[in-house]
Amino acid sequence: xxxxxxxxxxxxxxxxNLCWSCEAVIxxxxxxxxxxxxxxxxxxxxxxxxxxxxxxxxxxxxxLMGATALFYFNKQTRVQQLIHKxxxxxxxxxxxxxxxxxxxxxxxxxxxxxxxxxxPVPLHPAKKQKRGYNxxxxxxxxxxxxxxxxxxxxxxIRTKHTETQTRKTRAERVKNMRGVFTANPKSNLEGKxxxxxxxxxxxxxxxxxxxxxLLQVSNIKIWIATLAYxx
Numbered sequence: 328x329x330x331x332x333x334x335x336x337x338x339x340x341x342x343x344n345l346c347w348s349c350e351a352v353i354x355x356x357x358x359x360x361x362x363x364x365x366x367x368x369x370x371x372x373x374x375x376x377x378x379x380x381x382x383x384x385x386x387x388x389x390x391l392m393g394a395t396a397l398f399y400f401n402k403q404t405r406v407q408q409l410i411h412k413x414x415x416x417x418x419x420x421x422x423x424x425x426x427x428x429x430x431x432x433x434x435x436x437x438x439x440x441x442x443x444x445x446x447p448v449p450l451h452p453a454k455k456q457k458r459g460y461n462x463x464x465x466x467x468x469x470x471x472x473x474x475x476x477x478x479x480x481x482x483x484i485r486t487k488h489t490e491t492q493t494r495k496t497r498a499e500r501v502k503n504m505r506g507v508f509t510a511n512p513k514s515n516l517e518g519k520x521x522x523x524x525x526x527x528x529x530x531x532x533x534x535x536x537x538x539x540x541l542l543q544v545s546n547i548k549i550w551i552a553t554l555a556y557x558x
Contacts, residue, residue, distance in 0.1 A: 346360055348361070348405040349405055369401075369404070371398060375435075377438060380556065381396050389535060391550060392549060394551040397552075398554060398555045406555055410526060410555065413465070419459075423472070426465065426467060427470070429552060429554065433522075442521070444522070445468075445471045445524060446521055447467040448537050449483045467480070507536055508537045510540055516544045517544055519547055520550070526554050526555070528557065
């Protein structure tokens with residue numbers, strides 16, 4: 328054991344390393360999710376199913392090459408706890424780690440392993456400044472690390488600040504997202520296989536609006552991935 332390991336173990340006596348999901352003490356330094364949660368989180372395995380429910384959300388709406396989510400999302404669950412920490416508790420490392428887990432899954436899929444560039448759904452600059460980071464960008468960063476591909480944090484630009492989508496119907500959400508995004512002309516996305524990334528999929532209106540603008544870029548193909556699918 329190195330001197331640094333001894334130091335980390337000593338510090339953990341006073342500031343224990345807690346699982347981001349269940350908040351149990353983790354005794355191995357450097358870990359963010361305990362072994363029990365890693366085994367029992369509700370993985371969808373949608374990456375192996377071309378007719379999965381995430382794909383079906385976009386049938387007739389977008390010409391996608393594929394779509395998936397890492398987890399099922401329900402309220403008062405460990406997945407919600409993870410996403411809450413990512414979005415509201417200044418834990419960007421949650422997004423990077425879960426993104427790496429998702430990217431490792433995608434590498435195993437014939438559908439997704441041809442992706443070349445990861446692009447996150449952007450936050451409005453004012454909201455990003457308040458939070459300190461874009462949670463979707465942290466997920467995208469982790470995916471790119473795992474897949475060893477390009478990551479374009481600013482591939483898309485959010486031009487309008489929108490109202491919360493939480494209590495809106497699908498039709499209201501679609502209307503709310505019109506004209507919100509534009510592809511960044513400074514990004515080199517032409518002719519690329521692009522993975523568009525967000526945190527949670529509900530109705531798909533945000534991703535649909537973003538993807539429709541992204542499709543204005545010449546000769547690209549789009550896949551979608553999220554951390555979670557809200558059942």
